[in-house]
Amino acid sequence: MKTDFEIVVIGGGPAGTTAARFACIGGAEVLLVERRREFGVPTRCAEGVGETSLAEFLKPDPSLISRRLKGARLISPDGTAVELTVEGSGLILERKIFDRKLAELAGEAGTEIRLNSQVTSIERAGDHRWRTKISQNGTEKKVTSRIIIAADGVESRVGRWAGFKTALSLHNIESGLQYQIYDESVDQNFSELYFGEEVAPGGYLWCFPKGEGVGSVGVGLAADRLKGKTARSFLDDFLHEKFPNARIISMVAGGIPVSVTLKEIVGDGIMLVGDAARQVNPMTGAGILNGMIAGKLAGEVAASAIKQGDTSKERLQEYHKLWHQRVGKIHRAYYIIKEGVIKLSDDSLNRVAHLLSDLPPEKRTIKRVFFTALSRDPRLLLELRHIFGR
Amino acid sequence: MIAVDRELCDFCGTCVAVCQPDAIFLAERDIRIDLEKCTDCENCVIACPLGAMREVSDEDRF
Ligand SMILES: Cc1cc2nc3c(=O)[nH]c(=O)nc-3n(C[C@H](O)[C@H](O)[C@H](O)COP(=O)(O)OP(=O)(O)OC[C@H]3O[C@@H](n4cnc5c(N)ncnc54)[C@H](O)[C@@H]3O)c2cc1C
Ligand code: SF4
Numbered sequence: 001m002k003t004d005f006e007i008v009v010i011g012g013g014p015a016g017t018t019a020a021r022f023a024c025i026g027g028a029e030v031l032l033v034e035r036r037r038e039f040g041v042p043t044r045c046a047e048g049v050g051e052t053s054l055a056e057f058l059k060p061d062p063s064l065i066s067r068r069l070k071g072a073r074l075i076s077p078d079g080t081a082v083e084l085t086v087e088g089s090g091l092i093l094e095r096k097i098f099d100r101k102l103a104e105l106a107g108e109a110g111t112e113i114r115l116n117s118q119v120t121s122i123e124r125a126g127d128h129r130w131r132t133k134i135s136q137n138g139t140e141k142k143v144t145s146r147i148i149i150a151a152d153g154v155e156s157r158v159g160r161w162a163g164f165k166t167a168l169s170l171h172n173i174e175s176g177l178q179y180q181i182y183d184e185s186v187d188q189n190f191s192e193l194y195f196g197e198e199v200a201p202g203g204y205l206w207c208f209p210k211g212e213g214v215g216s217v218g219v220g221l222a223a224d225r226l227k228g229k230t231a232r233s234f235l236d237d238f239l240h241e242k243f244p245n246a247r248i249i250s251m252v253a254g255g256i257p258v259s260v261t262l263k264e265i266v267g268d269g270i271m272l273v274g275d276a277a278r279q280v281n282p283m284t285g286a287g288i289l290n291g292m293i294a295g296k297l298a299g300e301v302a303a304s305a306i307k308q309g310d311t312s313k314e315r316l317q318e319y320h321k322l323w324h325q326r327v328g329k330i331h332r333a334y335y336i337i338k339e340g341v342i343k344l345s346d347d348s349l350n351r352v353a354h355l356l357s358d359l360p361p362e363k364r365t366i367k368r369v370f371f372t373a374l375s376r377d378p379r380l381l382l383e384l385r386h387i388f389g390r
Numbered sequence: 391m392i393a394v395d396r397e398l399c400d401f402c403g404t405c406v407a408v409c410q411p412d413a414i415f416l417a418e419r420d421i422r423i424d425l426e427k428c429t430d431c432e433n434c435v436i437a438c439p440l441g442a443m444r445e446v447s448d449e450d451r452f
């Protein structure tokens with residue numbers, strides 16, 4: 001078995017598979033290591049994405065999609081529903097198939113793929129190389145490479161081993177849990193987002209359609225606002241109240257990093273992408289597309305650095321710069337907005353919902369939602385102008 | 391000391407992300423706490439979505 005590569009990508013989620021694919025397209029020799037036995041399973045995700053941005057990466061084939069949404073409904077603590085139908089409303093993916101498709105694309109581009117392979121450590125091997133230890137069915141293997149792309153998700157241990165400060169504070173992680181339920185009353189055309197201290201302190205509760213009576217019902221809650229309760233108890237309380245007859249098909253837990261992007265996402269011969277780099281949108285918790293964008297940028301820069309024979313931190317900084325230009329600035333602003341939104345009291349949330357639901361449907365846009373929600377905070381309004389323009 | 395209830399654990403990695411001293415080892419279906427490194431900060435206990443992490447006395451480990 002081959003033991004030396006130009007690039008080793010650790011983690012086969014959307015960020016890792018996309019990084020591997022574009023590094024190969026750029027001409028590099030790439031190994032992708034994933035500890036799971038199968039890509040995308042279990043799916044620790046609500047699978048919501050915007051449609052337009054997806055096309056940059058692959059054709060939105062019908063098999064990758066569970067539902068096309070007609071809109072979203074935001075529900076305030078007193079039950080006021082604000083319907084948003086104006087903008088492109090998004091898709092609910094079938095990540096089990098989607099993640100595998102992304103891995104296939106990486107494989108077709110030339111990536112060598114090892115599943116059921118847990119990385120247990122990385123270390124410098126001299127001569128600008130890394131040695132990665134991989135445990136597969138209890139046997140240990142070693143591979144060397146010029147570059148490591150750490151795409152190991154929310155845990156982000158690989159980065160830590162290389163000296164990055166990736167550990168999150170309780171304030172900057174959401175404790176998440178999701179059930180897939182069967183209940184005829186799940187709205188199959190709208191996503192529903194519930195807010196408030198009782199249902200979802202510091203985050204929100206979602207109900208996304210999956211087709212044929214099935215829905216994904218989940219919570220992501222600021223870990224520093226749980227007051228000794230668990231995500232599970234919040235979700236169970238909601239389910240008893242709203243879907244008392246639901247049949248629970250499956251359950252997944254998961255953590256969502258809701259911080260700013262790490263200050264450093266590259267080092268000598270190493271790049272962090274996706275959840276590992278804390279690139280999830282901290283306002284919405286959406287990380288699939290951001291991870292893919294980062295993966296593409298990192299993969300391309302890595303391949304070109306290899307070609308030039310310079311894998312120094314300075315060379316790889318180009319990825320950081322590109323990320324910042326394309327997403328990073330807005331990402332930071334979303335963090336500030338999140339901080340504003342999670343401070344709103346239930347009364348404020350209700351007031352915002354009343355104001356918005358009085359508007360004619362064509363005026364109810366995401367932009368309007370944020371502006372209304374944060375209208376009493378001049379600093380945040382400035383941030384909003386920064387993101388959306390006036 | 392901190393112990394994890396493997397019956398409850400879903401191997402999701404939330405605890406790993408908030409463990410500052412990197413004391414938690416997680417595999418696809420395995421989890422272990424390195425008690426040498428653990429500082430008993432209880433971040434994992436608070437953040438675990440399922441309540442699978444607990445502070446226990448030395449006698450009643452899982
Ligand atoms: C409950 C929940 C709901 C969500 N809903 C949405 C949503 O609706 N829309 C959205 O866009 N985002 C959502 N997200 C976020 C989204 O799931 C992530 O942002 C996305 O999966 C990140 O992709 P990634 O490739 O960075 O990491 P992951 O998809 O987490 O991939 C990391 C991979 O690395 C592997 N790995 C880790 N350590 C090692 C190791 N040592 N050796 C080998 N392999 C390793 C893991 O097995 C995993 O497969 C949600 C998250 C949660 C928890
Ligand atoms: S956070 Fe809880 S469920 Fe997730 S891996 Fe840690 S102990 Fe297990």
Ligand code: SF4
Nearest residue numbers: 409428429431432434
């Ligand atoms: S108590 Fe703190 S240090 Fe110990 S395992 Fe949990 S998070 Fe890590």
